[in-house]
Amino acid sequence: MPSFDVVSQLDLQELDNAINITQKGLATRYDFRGSKTEITFDKKGKKITLLTEDDMKMTAIRDMMISSLIKRKIEPKCLEFGEIQAASGGMIRKVVTLREGIDKESAKKIVKIIKDANLKVQAAIMDDQVRVTGKKIDDLQEVIALLRTTDLPVALQFINMKS
Known part of the structure; x- marks a missing residue:
């Protein structure tokens, strides 16, 4: 039975390249x-x-970093910008946290979106990913196209396509 996984992963080497x-x-x-x-x-x-x-x-650093991430095909949604803090010497600091994995709320939204589309597929939450299975690969490709058009708070990748 064909299936694929919906995940939210980061390529740390590409991220390092974008920062450089x-x-x-x-x-x-x-x-x-x-x-x-x-x-x-x-x-x-x-x-x-x-x-x-x-x-x-x-702000200029943030914009430059986001543009270099996009050029490296990394979604800016994986970055969570913190508040500006005062640092020593009159400087300011901002800590950016990297988000990886799909949290439970986002996974539930993904499953709901898939079920509301009335396609002949099943979606199951497995830890920090969502596995989608169906009888036809065409249905799975429709799910991928549907999820790409939705606006979710996490960056999504589609891996392990098996037929």
Whole structure:
């Protein structure tokens, strides 16, 4: 019986590449010349720390990071930007948490969307992923197309397509 899994995963190497591209872009920008801007990536803790001098630069860093993520085919929905905090030396800090896996509420929404579409498929929640099974691959492809058009708070990938 054909099936596939709906997951929310991050490619940490591609994310690291996107952060490095952002850092190189900051080094070449005129408005960041001579500033003490830093981007640190903690792979184990799955956090990115942005450190800069003012709100305008923080917004520019955020926009540059999102554009480099999109170029690397990583959904910006996987980033959860925290509040701006004061740091030492008159600097400001923002901690970005990386979201991985589908939480229970989002999984329930995905299952509800699939059931409301009245396709001949079954959706089951398995830990932090949703498994969709059906008799025809065409039905599974319709589910994929349906989920791509919906606006969910998590980035979705479709893996393990088996026929």
